[in-house]
Amino acid sequence: MKRIITVQDVSCVGKCSLTVALPIISAAGVECGVLPTAVLSTHTQFSSFTFHDLTDEIQPIADTFKKLDIDFDAIYTGYLGSHRQLELVESFFDTFKKDDTVIVIDPVMADNGKLYHGFTPEFAARMAKLCKKADLIVPNLTEASFMLGIEYRPDYDEEYIRYVLKLLTGLGCPRAALTGISLESDKIGVYYYDSVSDKYYSYFNELLPVSYHGTGDIYASAAVGAITRGISFEESLRIATDYTLECMKLTLRDENRRFYGVNFEQALPYYIEMIDRAVK
Ligand code: PXL
Numbered sequence: 001m002k003r004i005i006t007v008q009d010v011s012c013v014g015k016c017s018l019t020v021a022l023p024i025i026s027a028a029g030v031e032c033g034v035l036p037t038a039v040l041s042t043h044t045q046f047s048s049f050t051f052h053d054l055t056d057e058i059q060p061i062a063d064t065f066k067k068l069d070i071d072f073d074a075i076y077t078g079y080l081g082s083h084r085q086l087e088l089v090e091s092f093f094d095t096f097k098k099d100d101t102v103i104v105i106d107p108v109m110a111d112n113g114k115l116y117h118g119f120t121p122e123f124a125a126r127m128a129k130l131c132k133k134a135d136l137i138v139p140n141l142t143e144a145s146f147m148l149g150i151e152y153r154p155d156y157d158e159e160y161i162r163y164v165l166k167l168l169t170g171l172g173c174p175r176a177a178l179t180g181i182s183l184e185s186d187k188i189g190v191y192y193y194d195s196v197s198d199k200y201y202s203y204f205n206e207l208l209p210v211s212y213h214g215t216g217d218i219y220a221s222a223a224v225g226a227i228t229r230g231i232s233f234e235e236s237l238r239i240a241t242d243y244t245l246e247c248m249k250l251t252l253r254d255e256n257r258r259f260y261g262v263n264f265e266q267a268l269p270y271y272i273e274m275i276d277r278a279v280k
Helices: 018-027 055-067 083-096 121-131 141-148 158-169 215-228 233-253 264-279
Strands: 003-013 031-042 051-053 074-077 102-105 175-181 187-194 199-206
Touching (some): 003 018, 003 083, 018 264, 074 083, 158 187, 175 215, 187 233, 233 264
Parallel strands (some): 003 031
Antiparallel strands (some): 175 187
């Protein structure tokens, strides 16, 4: 069985970061080690939250993994909170990257043209530097714009998306996928560029008239699970798109839904079925 490690926070309630990565990646049939960077009561979009930083734990944990000869088939980073954490993660990549280790960075920091609470343009620039070490990055257009230091343009067309993808791979990462891209009024999905083969791939599905917090983390986790199972980058991105849509549909249908997050748990059988079909 493959093993990955994911580096991001624990938001105790809120259905994001580690509380979605762990179940989704496990459902893909991949062992999911965790390296928690902070513990929050809830994520930072709630009106109130606690935050306990765990930065000082990262290096001792990494040193112990090394001493025990523990290795990883993939390393997946999500929400990271400080320059120092980015430096420690960079060193973690250098220590644990083997020839066949896949590094996926979801540069969580912004959406809808705005940085999340606590993030700065300087942090985005430092994250862009970290992206050089990834095999795949999965930003949304807002995150991509902040990392590239360009204006966020919500009125994009396909040509502009291809231009941004080329800029993203120009950061030094061979593959980039822009998530949440909509080129037709009733469709949303992913636009991907592989600079090694110089090929684009896009996949779109139904655009629902709702938006839920945490879907970016669900998307990235579902893609990482599939990639680690050996499924191609393109097909993994498609599976993640279909899974995320199914999570949203189930949430929309649930009269007793929470005010936060999506019913990703109920869509796990669908995800597992797609993984099983793809690996056969
Ligand atoms: O879903 C992204 C995310 C993860 N972790 C924390 C967050 C957010 C988004 O706001 O606040 C702590």
